[in-house]
Amino acid sequence: MPTVKIGIIGKTNTGKTTFFNAATLLRAEVGTYPFTTKKPNIGIGYARSFCVCSEFNIKDNPRNSICIRGFRFIPVELIDLPGLIKGAWMGKGLGNQFLTVASQADVLLHVVDASGSINQAGELVAPGIGDPVQDVLDIEEELNMWLYKILEGSRARIIKMLESRTARLIPALTQLLSGLKITRAHIEEALKLSELNDKPFEKWSQDELKLFAxxxxxxSKPTVIVANKIDIKGAEENYERLIEVFKPTPVIPCSAEAELALRRAESDGLVEYLPGDEIFKVLSYDQLSERQKAALKYVTERVFEKISMTGVQYAIDVAVFKLLRMNVVYPVEDENKLTDSKGNILPDAFLMPQGATVYDLAMEIHSDLANTMLYAIDARTKIRLPKDYILRDRDVIKIVAAAGRG
Ligand SMILES: Nc1nc2c(ncn2[C@@H]2O[C@H](COP(=O)(O)OP(=O)(O)O)[C@@H](O)[C@H]2O)c(=O)[nH]1
Ligand SMILES: [Mg+2]
Incomplete structure (x- = not known):
């Protein structure tokens, strides 16, 4: 099943690897010099959703996901990219690698240093010197120019195809860009936004091609701006500016370092904390070292009292549920017991895009199941659903197939 792919982008030292480590709880290199992250790290993070188990008043035993305290954590793929520098689109630094990996992502988390502790080149400086608004613009420009370069490079060939009538513009662009997770719908939307629908492609100016890019x-790359290092003094003003300049793009205040500290403290049994919670509980205060006490005090005062959560889990959830508009769907084989064939209760939770049907769900499970599918049953109401029924969030679905499958 294709998992949602989330690319973490941003300049060097903004906290991308810290965010990645917190979200995946895997240890990867964290450092303060350019290109610490030489290869993209790929790891599993989770989208958090209110599980249906409490509504059905049943104790579940998930297989493809995790259920903790009534919250279902569904795996998503996180890709930590090398820091992007100016001129990446021309192949500077690790630019090409960065852009190749960015092209694999369904959605981007753009991490910026809201405290202004990095300069334009991504080097650490005193807080307040750097400008995160400019940093966002720089990276966006790199991505724009990368797409522009691809379009410009194929321009002559596409014009020839149009002249010889061997292709039309939208299918030609769709084919050209298909490896970048750019779809026909994305292209149509971009044409509309650029008001280039009615202008022949060969007459587009350079500026119009740039605008289209x-x-x-x-x-095609919806983006959450992660205003990281919010714990550092002065970060709030930049956070407000980011909201103002980039609306309607969501800007999530965040302290990746606080999340990493909490997840580590949690796995050491020091605190009770569930990613995305607006609270954490210290388990045995007396057993903490002075350093640990100070760290937890810092997290309470500088993060939870300011933004009420660390923002790491929330940023992922906004990307998955708000930008990609995914719905969580629970397929079962027995609509009364809510089990699979082995008796596991609510075993799987799938992320399905808005507009997906029960047929699409069957395809995700197995193409044989889709091919032999007769209808589906809504486990909540026991109502029969046709193949083209459009799935809703938190649907629990049994698929009924011919010849004993399902
Ligand atoms: N105060 C503070 N520092 C952070 C935070 N996130 C990351 N850092 C620090 O910023 C520096 C760069 O972090 P890193 O994750 O390596 O950045 P990357 O180059 O974008 O991957 C490290 O010293 C981190 O400890 C945060 O939320 N708050
Ligand atoms: Mg890094």
């Missing part, structure tokens, strides 16, 4: 980036 910029709009294509916007629609």
């Amino acid at each position: 910029a709009n294509l980036r916007k629609v």
